[in-house]
Amino acid sequence: MAHAGSDWLILIAAGGETIKNPVSTRNAALRNISLNFLPPKSRNGKARSRQVAFHSDRGRPHALHVSLLSVPRSLRAMRHARDRRTLACPGLAAGGELQDAQIRLYGGVVMSLAIKNLNAPLGAEISGLDLSKPIAPNEVRTIEDVWRERLVVVFHDQKLLDPQLIAFSKNFGELDPPGPNPYGEPFLKDHPELNVISNVVENGKPIGNLGDGEAVWHADMTYVEVPPKAAMLHSLEVPPPEAGGNTYFANMFAAYEALPAELKEAAKDKIAVHDASTNSAGMLRKGYKAVMDVRETVGAHHPLIRTEPTTGRKALFLGRRANAYVLGLEVSESEALLDALWAHATQPRFTLCHRWKVGDVLMWNNLSVLHRRDPFDPKTRRVMHRSQIKGNERIH
Numbered sequence: 030m031a032h033a034g035s036d037w038l039i040l041i042a043a044g045g046e047t048i049k050n051p052v053s054t055r056n057a058a059l060r061n062i063s064l065n066f067l068p069p070k071s072r073n074g075k076a077r078s079r080q081v082a083f084h085s086d087r088g089r090p091h092a093l094h095v096s097l098l099s100v101p102r103s104l105r106a107m108r109h110a111r112d113r114r115t116l117a118c119p120g121l122a123a124g125g126e127l128q129d130a131q132i133r134l135y136g137g138v139v140m141s142l143a144i145k146n147l148n149a150p151l152g153a154e155i156s157g158l159d160l161s162k163p164i165a166p167n168e169v170r171t172i173e174d175v176w177r178e179r180l181v182v183v184f185h186d187q188k189l190l191d192p193q194l195i196a197f198s199k200n201f202g203e204l205d206p207p208g209p210n211p212y213g214e215p216f217l218k219d220h221p222e223l224n225v226i227s228n229v230v231e232n233g234k235p236i237g238n239l240g241d242g243e244a245v246w247h248a249d250m251t252y253v254e255v256p257p258k259a260a261m262l263h264s265l266e267v268p269p270p271e272a273g274g275n276t277y278f279a280n281m282f283a284a285y286e287a288l289p290a291e292l293k294e295a296a297k298d299k300i301a302v303h304d305a306s307t308n309s310a311g312m313l314r315k316g317y318k319a320v321m322d323v324r325e326t327v328g329a330h331h332p333l334i335r336t337e338p339t340t341g342r343k344a345l346f347l348g349r350r351a352n353a354y355v356l357g358l359e360v361s362e363s364e365a366l367l368d369a370l371w372a373h374a375t376q377p378r379f380t381l382c383h384r385w386k387v388g389d390v391l392m393w394n395n396l397s398v399l400h401r402r403d404p405f406d407p408k409t410r411r412v413m414h415r416s417q418i419k420g421n422e423r424i425h
């Protein structure tokens with residue numbers, strides 16, 4: 030089967046024969062193929078063959094011939110691209126370069142999508158899908174698998190109208206309406222289940238939330254008892270690259286695993302309150318009073334360490350720093366513990382930087398990552414539409 034990705038074309042053949050039918054019962058045992066980009070032997074773009082290993086349902090190693098028909102970018106060019114992107118996100122351990130591709134087969138169905146892990150402790154890019162159209166159940170499952178494993182999924186070159194963003198989002202669960210914004214009414218009257226993130230002001234009124242300043246590290250809506258499990262953000266207008274506005278994600282599994290023993294012990298079994306009064310840009314939400322004493326913060330109570338129900342893996346669960354308080358501690362002790370945990374969790378070694386292009390769709394695992402946004406030039410326009418998926422898990 031031939032697959033045309035954004036920058037390569039792959040022809041898969043098994044046992045030396047081309048798979049002509051994407052649904053092949055002969056290959057029903059195939060589950061997962063990993064393909065590493067190797068230095069090309071041919072410079073003229075002609076078919077080249079690779080043998081790669083894959084795993085079968087029966088646990089036996091197999092071999093598969095993979096022919097790369099066209100590789101417009103050499104590895105050298107890819108490395109140059111990585112260097113440029115790293116410079117665009119200064120201070121980060123990794124800049125979002127692509128390192129390998131995976132082609133997955135579910136029940137013998139070869140899907141026309143490709144997955145590339147980003148060169149960071151989280152994040153993967155999926156190409157080969159048009160999200161404006163209905164996607165197949167096995168593709169939904171694949172996206173969910175990548176979202177669960179890599180925590181942030183990046184799609185490029187999408188053109189979604191609001192109903193299409195809603196339809197795509199609903200593949201992953203019921204939509205969770207946005208929290209109250211500072212203006213007290215939905216930004217999209219026809220689609221109140223969507224949020225708008227924008228600095229644009231029209232007729233004296235902001236068309237979206239968060240302005241042009243920094244959005245500090247946070248997870249979305251953890252001030253409710255059952256926070257959303259996933260969020261999607263679709264970029265419609267973005268500032269030029271030099272104007273700022275990059276978004277960063279931090280892997281809270283990795284942060285927990287690397288936590289010094291004394292901090293792990295200090296956070297164990299502790300519960301914190303997650304402030305509902307302000308958004309990530311520090312604006313007071315309509316209907317809330319400014320918090321003067323963190324012991325009176327209004328919002329949900331969650332453990333500082335979350336255990337993922339399906340895997341038992343532990344992750345830091347911090348929500349947002351402003352007005353947080355660890356129950357049962359003196360305020361000074363609570364502040365010291367939270368400062369130490371936040372400083373640890375947001376180190377560049379746990380993060381991914383995303384530099385936006387128009388048409389990007391990002392989907393992140395809200396309970397397992399923190400995210401933040403750089404400020405950007407207020408003279409530029411940035412417009413993004415956003416959905417989120419209801420959670421089904423109390424934090425334990």
Ligand SMILES: [Fe+2]
Nearest residue numbers: 248249309400
């Ligand atoms: Fe957010």
